Amino acid sequence: MSQPLRVGNASGFYGDRFSAVREMLEGGPLDVLTGDYLAELTMLILGRSRLKDPEAGYASTFLRQMEESLGLAVERGVKVVANAGGLNPRGLAVKLRELAERLGVEVRIAHVEGTTCSAAPRS
Numbered sequence: 001m002s003q004p005l006r007v008g009n010a011s012g013f014y015g016d017r018f019s020a021v022r023e024m025l026e027g028g029p030l031d032v033l034t035g036d037y038l039a040e041l042t043m044l045i046l047g048r049s050r051l052k053d054p055e056a057g058y059a060s061t062f063l064r065q066m067e068e069s070l071g072l073a074v075e076r077g078v079k080v081v082a083n084a085g086g087l088n089p090r091g092l093a094v095k096l097r098e099l100a101e102r103l104g105v106e107v108r109i110a111h112v113e114g115t116t117c118s119a120a121p122r123s
Contacts, residue, residue: 010034014059022065025078031079057086057091
């Protein structure tokens with residue numbers, strides 16, 4: 001019989017309760033922690049941010065949350081999966097790698113980017 005996969009979610013939009021990541025990590029057994037940062041208002045905020053600074057476009061609050069909780073996640077063996085990269089997933093991945101190095105935390109960081117879309121032809 002397979003073991004259950006324990007998944008918790010710590011956000012639904014940019015600026016959601018900051019303490020939620022740590023609360024989820026400390027709240028009990030957890031295998032995967034997710035975070036959603038792509039609500040419509042969030043995308044507007046990220047778009048405006050990127051217009052001001054082409055290196056921006058990701059949820060900077062996620063970086064602050066990881067600064068506080070990355071070591072705890074690694075210590076507990078929790079994988080973190082989030083779409084906090086928004087309009088600049090590569091930029092967030094770079095910043096997360098820098099953060100992990102500064103904190104002395106060994107962690108694998110991956111990001112997904114691209115814009116492929118297909119639609120069925122209209123009849």
